[in-house]
Amino acid sequence: MLIAERGVGSVGLSEITEVADLGAGTFYNYFQSRDDIVEAVAEESVESLGAALDRLTADMPDAAEVFGYSLRHLVRQAITDPVWGWFVVRLGVAHPALIRILGPRAARDLRKGAESGRFSIADIDVATSCVFGALLSTLHQVLSTTVQPDIDSVFAQTMLCMVGIPADEAEDIASRPLPALSFPAAPST
Amino acid sequence: MLIAERGVGSVGLSEITEVADLGAGTFYNYFQSRDDIVEAVAEESVESLGAALDRLTADMPDAAEVFGYSLRHLVRQAITDPVWGWFVVRLGVAHPALIRILGPRAARDLRKGAESGRFSIADIDVATSCVFGALLSTLHQVLSTTVQPDIDSVFAQTMLCMVGIPADEAEDIASRPLPALSFPAAPST
Numbered sequence: 001m002l003i004a005e006r007g008v009g010s011v012g013l014s015e016i017t018e019v020a021d022l023g024a025g026t027f028y029n030y031f032q033s034r035d036d037i038v039e040a041v042a043e044e045s046v047e048s049l050g051a052a053l054d055r056l057t058a059d060m061p062d063a064a065e066v067f068g069y070s071l072r073h074l075v076r077q078a079i080t081d082p083v084w085g086w087f088v089v090r091l092g093v094a095h096p097a098l099i100r101i102l103g104p105r106a107a108r109d110l111r112k113g114a115e116s117g118r119f120s121i122a123d124i125d126v127a128t129s130c131v132f133g134a135l136l137s138t139l140h141q142v143l144s145t146t147v148q149p150d151i152d153s154v155f156a157q158t159m160l161c162m163v164g165i166p167a168d169e170a171e172d173i174a175s176r177p178l179p180a181l182s183f184p185a186a187p188s189t
Numbered sequence: 190m191l192i193a194e195r196g197v198g199s200v201g202l203s204e205i206t207e208v209a210d211l212g213a214g215t216f217y218n219y220f221q222s223r224d225d226i227v228e229a230v231a232e233e234s235v236e237s238l239g240a241a242l243d244r245l246t247a248d249m250p251d252a253a254e255v256f257g258y259s260l261r262h263l264v265r266q267a268i269t270d271p272v273w274g275w276f277v278v279r280l281g282v283a284h285p286a287l288i289r290i291l292g293p294r295a296a297r298d299l300r301k302g303a304e305s306g307r308f309s310i311a312d313i314d315v316a317t318s319c320v321f322g323a324l325l326s327t328l329h330q331v332l333s334t335t336v337q338p339d340i341d342s343v344f345a346q347t348m349l350c351m352v353g354i355p356a357d358e359a360e361d362i363a364s365r366p367l368p369a370l371s372f373p374a375a376p377s378t
Contacts, residue, residue, distance in 0.1 A: 092281045093326040094333070120356040122346045123337070129330045130323035130347050137282040137322025138315065144283070148312070157311045158319050162351035167309040
């Protein structure tokens with residue numbers, strides 16, 4: 001299996017669905033439909049990405065860098081794997097799994113910045129919800145229109161302004177080289 | 190008909206659907222299904238609200254007030270008419286009608302603020318898309334959880350920060366008394 005070989009974070013969703021189509025007999029013992037498979041894999045992929053962002057940013061002292069790098073990786077993931085991106089967009093702002101996976105992580109990063117005085121945020125829950133909606137809408141733009149190659153930086157800059165970082169500084173932080181994510185190798189079975 | 194009597198902007202979507210259920214025979218001559226009716230009325234209602242915001246803000250000199258009041262009225266509309274709010278949330282960030290109706294208006298207001306130097310925006314299209322997504326996500330929060338009574342102001346404050354207004358000033362602008370909208374009487378038929 002692709003996921004077992006390479007870890008879910010490094011396998012494109014389009015590859016998964018191709019394999020799922022080929023091996024339908026086995027898959028449908030566990031899932032009601034092809035959509036269920038894709039939804040389960042997409043959720044697992046969002047969770048895997050969230051965990052990789054946690055590892056990347058855990059020791060970073062600046063909340064603004066943590067927030068900016070995380071948002072940029074989420075946008076880059078949709079560019080690298082458009083099937084994943086479309087699925088996240090289609091799940092939408094009301095989907096419980098996306099809110100459950102991404103909401104607490106975003107709230108944690110925003111709270112860290114607010115408590116240290118780095119960010120200026122009227123309400124953590126409202127800001128979290130705004131980041132989430134802005135992300136999905138930006139992914140939709142990325143997938144359906146021609147966008148500038150540094151769209152991930154422009155989006156991060158916009159969100160850094162939203163949490164009170166001055167425009168010049170937001171631009172500087174959002175245009176720094178993006179550190180790579182690492183995904184652990186899956187245990188051999 | 191309610192719409193003809195009072196104008197679409199002043200009729201709750203829940204009232205429309207009640208009438209639609211009662212007079213199903215007539216309605217289904219024009220619409221494929223109840224969902225089509227609700228979608229058409231919801232779109233008309235968004236358009237009507239957009240036009241009312243245009244009238245309210247046309248002569249306001251401060252782009253920050255224009256932007257803030259418009260966002261607050263959109264949030265208030267979902268509180269006043271939750272059926273409308275849910276429908277807008279369900280249409281989602283990828284829905285062409287919502288993008289067509291709200292996108293150009295938001296872009297116009299943001300451009301006005303950017304050109305006058307009032308706002309500091311990295312990219313108008315990205316900011317427009319972020320406002321749109323943040324609005325839908327906030328409407329979802331308003332409709333599905335208990336939110337503070339001044340949620341419209343908190344949301345507007347958050348978005349004013351996003352376009353580069355300093356936090357203190359954004360809070361001041363977003364907490365001013367909200368001017369009422371006016372809807373023209375529908376022509377008698």
